[in-house]
Amino acid sequence: METLEMTQALLEIVTEICIVGVSISLFILLYRAIKGPTNPDRAVALDTIGINLMGLAGLIAIYLVTTKLNDIILLIGILLFIGTVAIAKFLEKGVIIERDMD
Amino acid sequence: MSMRTNDLILRTTTILIAFILLAFSVYLFIAGHNAPGGGFIGGLMTAAAVVLMYMTYGFESVKKIIPINFRYLIPVGLLTAVLTGMGSFLYNEPFLSQTFAHFSHIPILGEVELATALLFDLGVYLTVVGITLTIILSIANDQ
Numbered sequence: 001m002e003t004l005e006m007t008q009a010l011l012e013i014v015t016e017i018c019i020v021g022v023s024i025s026l027f028i029l030l031y032r033a034i035k036g037p038t039n040p041d042r043a044v045a046l047d048t049i050g051i052n053l054m055g056l057a058g059l060i061a062i063y064l065v066t067t068k069l070n071d072i073i074l075l076i077g078i079l080l081f082i083g084t085v086a087i088a089k090f091l092e093k094g095v096i097i098e099r100d101m102d
Numbered sequence: 103m104s105m106r107t108n109d110l111i112l113r114t115t116t117i118l119i120a121f122i123l124l125a126f127s128v129y130l131f132i133a134g135h136n137a138p139g140g141g142f143i144g145g146l147m148t149a150a151a152v153v154l155m156y157m158t159y160g161f162e163s164v165k166k167i168i169p170i171n172f173r174y175l176i177p178v179g180l181l182t183a184v185l186t187g188m189g190s191f192l193y194n195e196p197f198l199s200q201t202f203a204h205f206s207h208i209p210i211l212g213e214v215e216l217a218t219a220l221l222f223d224l225g226v227y228l229t230v231v232g233i234t235l236t237i238i239l240s241i242a243n244d245q
Contacts, residue, residue, distance in 0.1 A: 071130065071138050078123060078147070082154050085112065089157060092107065097153075097242035098160045 015063045022056050043087045050080035109158065116158040123151035131227055141223035145230030152231075153238055161243070172239065175232030183225030186218060198222075 026049060033045035054076045061069035086096050127147030134140030156164050190199035202217035 068138055074126065075143075075147075078119075078126070078150065081119065082150055082157075085154065085157055095242075097156045097239070099243075100160055100162045 011062070015059055019056065019059050019063070022052055022059065026052050026056075039091060043084065043091065046087075047080065047084045050076060050083075054080075112158055116154055120151050120155055123147060123154065127151065131223065134223060135217065135219070141226030142230055145227040146234060148227075148231050149234035149238075152235060156239070156242070161239075172232050172235040175228045176236070179225045179228030179230075179232060181225075182228060183222055186221040186225065189218070 029045050029049045029052065033042050033049065036042045036045060054073050057069055057073050057076060061067070061073075089096050127144045127150075130139035130147060131141060131144030132139075134144070152164070152168065155167075159167075187198040190197060193199075200218045200222070202215055202219075204213060204215050206213040208214055
């Protein structure tokens with residue numbers, strides 16, 4: 001019984017430390033997203049902010065001891081990919097959905 | 103634009119990811135009764151998959167692959183929702199009453215509990231897909 005409580009306390013402390021680490025990383029990325037000299041810099045910063053949010057959601061799921069957030073993590077990843085592809089197409093070609101590609 | 107860019111990586115990734123997205127949207131739609139999910143978010147995920155295909159392959163190609171005018175999905179979905187609500191009139195129950203039954207001889211799934219709320223959710227799903235794609239494609243086709 002004592003081992004179980006010790007493990008739970010350890011997991012909680014480690015999760016808190018990780019949340020603080022991811023939060024610091026988010027602030028540094030926010031600096032790059034605001035300051036970034038060119039638009040591709042900002043796009044990459046936003047992409048990485050999304051990846052950090054996925055990690056943060058996973059850590060929160062561990063912290064709250066729930067499995068209900070697992071769908072959310074996948075959802076953030078999917079929306080992130082689609083958003084990044086849209087930004088990249090806009091920066092590259094000026095249009096997001098082209099009329100005829102071939 | 104005269105110069106053609108090479109989108110091989112994006113096109114190959116989209117083939118994989120569009121299937122994963124469609125499967126995930128069906129999962130969210132089915133799981134909505136007992137877990138997070140439901141018709142709304144499932145419809146949004148399906149729309150996201152179709153939008154990804156539009157972004158990768160262009161308007162004309164996808165129109166050839168999916169020959170559906172998404173505008174017609176809105177009345178079909180609304181009609182489904184209203185008809186499921188009116189189905190309760192056949193049993194002398196108030197509007198939008200729902201029921202469920204256990205089926206034990208479904209081929210793969212075994213014993214499942216099917217509720218009429220799933221049919222109402224199907225209406226929500228079709229309406230959300232129709233509205234989202236209508237908005238996005240109308241804006242994208244603006245000349």
